[in-house]
Amino acid sequence: MTAVAQPAAPAPQDAPRRTRLRPGGRRRPLNPGRLLAWAVLLLFLLVTIAPFLWMLRTALSNNRSLFTEPNSPLPVDFTWGPLQRVFGTASTEEAQAEGGSGASLHFWVYLRNSLIVSTLITVGQVFFSACAAYAFARLSWPGRDKVFFVFLTALMVPPVFTMLPNFVLIKELGLLNTYPGIVAPFFFMTPFAVFFLRQFFLGINRELEEAAMIDGAGYYRIFFRIILPASSAPLATLGILTFINAWNEYFWPNLVGQKDGVRVLTVALSAFRTATPNTGPDWAGLMAAALVAAVPTMLVFLAFGRKIINSIQFTGVK
Secondary structure, three states, X not given: OOOOOXXXXXXXXXXXXXXXXXXXXXXXXXOHHHHHHHXXXXXXXHHHHHHHHHHHXXXXXXXXXXXXXXXXXXXXXXXXXXXXXXXXXXXXXXXXXXXXXXXXXXXXXXXXXXHXXXXXXXXXXXXXXXXXXXXXXXXXXXXXXXXXXXXXXXXXXXHHHHHHHHHHHXXXXXXXXXXXXXXXXXXXXXXXHHHHHHHHXXXXXXXXXXXXXXXXXXXXXXXXXXXXXXXXXXHHHHHHHHHHHHHHOOHHHHHHOOOOOOOOHHHHHHHHHHOOOOOOOOHHXXXXXXXXXXHHHHHHHXXXXXXXXXXXXXXXXX
């Protein structure tokens, strides 16, 4: 028998397409609570940014005309003179004409000193803190937890209490007005840095270390070949935070580093403040110098701010 071809069934009608919304595509309705939250955030933002805007406004003002319009949000008699005085490109006559003292600020020397001091402190503190954190997190030795508890109590000791003993020690060692004298108190581990890295090291999978020990690796090789590479994010975060703190340090460098050869930028601002003309302080030049001194740390935080926040919130290795 010849098979009779059945007529093709009509194609089913396409079901009506459903509109798919991407996650977060729908806006939440504004309610009084959200409006209040946004208002509070904007208020905190304005309070945070206002000092920097005022600093910028003062740094671009003529120092002689600065107090003629004290409430003006814009630069008074706009000029690049304060920045030129900071960078040393303005002559004495030009500086005095705008209310400056005419004193030279060896900006590039002080910038070099700040870079050297901050870099040495960052490298030393991150490395030695990592070593101490590994010993507290991974090595077993008598009294480890008790020593760690005592070590953490140092967080409750104000730094001013150790300032005088450190100064006497640096003076007896003959390290006043030297880079080692400025760096020494911050070069080794700090309680916060050790605690921060220890918490991360505790989350690293122990199977990695056990496998390395089976292959014959010792503690030093495990530390340098496994622990440190796996901890690049928190190490980078700690390095950034340490660099910013070292860059902004004032009291100790001012105490032991008064000579121009080792004077850091934050201390130089104080020296620039004391070199005032007869008419009054050079507030425009001082704000310009403070603005320039703050730029490196601001750039570092803008570039690595997300990494800092993510690493601080991070509690282990996934």
